[in-house]
Amino acid sequence: MSAVSEKLPFKSKIAYGFGSVAYGIKDNGFATFLLFYYNQVVGLRADLVSLAIALALIADAFIDPAVGQLSDRTRTRIGRRHPWLYGSIIPIAVIWIILWHPPELGEWGTFGYVFIVAMGVRMAFSAYEVPALALLPELSSDYHDRTAIMRYRFLFGWGGGIFVMFLAYSIFLSPTAEYADGQLNPEGYSKYAIFGACVMVIAALSSAIGTHKRIVGGYQSASEHPKSAESFSEMLEAFRYRPFLLLMFAGVFAFTNQWLIFALSIYLFTHVWEFTQANFTAYSVMLLVAAITAFMIVTPISQRLGKARAAALLAFLTLVIGTLPYWTRIAGLFPEPGDPVMIPLLFGFLITSTATGISAMILTLSMIADVSDQYEHDTGKRTEGLFSSGMFFMQKVVNGFGILLSGLIIAAVGLPQGAASGTVDPDIVDNLALFYVVLASIIATIGAWAYTLFPLGEKDHEIRMAARAIKEK
Template sequence: MERPVPKSVQIAYGAPALALALMGVTFYVYLPRFYSDVVGVPLAQLGWIILLSRVFDAIIDPALGMLSDRTRARWGRRKPWLAAAAIPTGIAFTFLLVPPVGLDAAGATLWLTLWTFLFFFFWGMVTVPYEAFGAEISADYDERTRLLGLRDGLLILGTLFSALFPAILENWAGGADGDTERHKLEILAISYSLLLVVLLVGCLLKVEERHWGEARRPKGALLGDITSALANRPFAILLLAYTIMAFGGELPATLLLYYVKYVLGSENASLFLALYFGIGFALLPFWIRLAGKIGKKETWMLAMAINTGAFSLVLFLGPGDTELYTVLICLSAVGYGATLAIPSSMQADVIDYEEWRSGTRREGQFVGFWLIARKLARALGAGVAFPILDRMGYVPNEAQSPTVIWTLTLLYAGVPCFCTFVAMLVAWRYPIDRALYSRIRDEIEGREGGGNSA
């Protein structure tokens, strides 16, 4: 019988997601325009740096996951990695957000390249074991949705705060010029880095890690593990659908500041972010309960349909349509929480399916592949969008041509909606429901020598 996870343990596990969201959103939403418009990195080079850093990140994530799965330490498989990487992640993040004043374009590009790669190396050492940790805390079909939903809810809350804090600092400073931007990011870098370390320490001290018997630990060649993982049909379907959806979803995050400023003619990007993530966070408990009633796949698809249906109308907006944009953002936000949290719970289910197939627990490896999808989606968002805008004639801090405006709108709203539609078609073939999962768990628990000492 699976023991319930105390709420205090769920909160301690989920809390670091708050800091990770603050750091991640700062990088993807605020850093590109800071480096292009204030520091002076050319837009095309900026896109390539982000793209190549994410390709690098994608290469190391599965390796980090498999190494984490094979770690044997008194603390467990995940905690040693979190303890080792917390402080270096904060240091790299701080240097990334606080470049020296007076760098020329070449120096700024070199600085951005160096610290982006270092930041994402240590970031992977945190995020891969952290997410793998969550997948093994509970094996209950509904409780893992609540647990991972809480984690992803705190991720949304962190994203909300990441929209509010810069706006508060700008109002306090009385403007948004280059010096103010630098000072603002310096405060955010130090604050977010310290918060990450504190919350990870709390997680390490409060949350017990499961210790699996040797029979359930991965063995053999890493290549064989990769082949087995990709042969897991439910995982392949889920991963493909999520990757397509994530690529579409990252384009609006990457281009939000550009769209709001140059298409709508507004400076209220932080307000729009706050509305979107605030509504997504507030409605997440509803989606978690709905998943318990109608199923995870069905809930995810319904949320994608609502999210995309409203956002597709953004294609028809133009200068001054701020009020209508606000309405559409609020409607689109209704499904946002579920598109984040429900796939996380489904991912944990396919990891159990893999144990049923192979007899081994490989959370780290599967999370590594999952993070490849997420990070490559983000990288392609920047790596595709910024060079295209540059080629269309984008000029920083100037009124944009009709060609740039049309291209920006299509990338911001048209491509994401198409991607989500395709993701829904793929996700429909996902086979694991409550009944199948119950049979899988019964067979796993009935095997002799399961070795779970949790």
């Protein structure tokens, strides 16, 4: 079955993108709250929390190739991907709620609980997101339309995660008589989890239904089913494909940097910039502004520069703009907490750097579709599920590494548990900022350079489409 040639209709883009709300809530929860919750609220050491999460992500990452291959080989009346989309929805919601309701256990019991349940969350999402990403090359074969489609996926993913994060800061984790610092209130995380699970079910089910007709209709009308990687050796052959490896190399650094930033953000904002509750709430709104900005700029930049060059430029801008407040703070040039200029200025840097970072990641996932097409052109095999699983495999391994780095930084600088804003030794706060900015700069620099190595561009796509048109006549 070939990909649909015409551009995807607007309503189908909305439906496809809306499904990522569930993934956005999960990713935002893992990146922003999970380390903080189990460390500061439950009371598990930061290095043990980060180790448990990292091990869970890495262990789960090995499930993704199996899901990808199985979805490639699935043959049902409703296609290859949709049985997975429908079947994973309820497990996602249930295991998400369990994650945020740990029983009272000892230190190592809690460590084991985090490891097992976090791995369960990621496995449930693998069963949804790997097939969902594999739909992209089947939804449209237009080179730039794929970027346009993927930007809806990111817009809804970020928007959904940010929306629930906004509710967490403004409602679920707001201060109470018992908890002056609402972020230390365990009941707030319970409400956050239950609400998030309900939204996940609505988003995932709506997206599966919304893309059902277009994908399933084409699948049922095909004269023959596409060939895929049937054996383990064929799977390895696909994963050794050079364009795929080069894209994964760039993605390793881009996604490691993203997770390092998000896992440390609540610590940095609390202790380096001394955010108030109102600042945290405003920050969630600023992230939404950044996601909308990325949605608007990514396609024009990609059309002008090509996907790989655009991703390299955007990754470099993310590094420069995102770290500048910390470098200038270290040099004594950035406004101090309490200065009325500090928050607006800091938010300006955060919006811009986050928008460029999101744009680079949109292009990365769009390029996966190009890798799938080129591999089909070279070998005759359709392995979108495998390549999608490889992307998620990479993300989970490096995301786990990013969280592990964050936990090690917190432990290395000696940040005390349960510390309120403005109460920590200034030397510890300075070391926290320095550790972060040095690591982020190294990782992001390598990532920006790595994107320049990706070999496929629009001309390659035109050659593939011409060859496919001749074959289908």
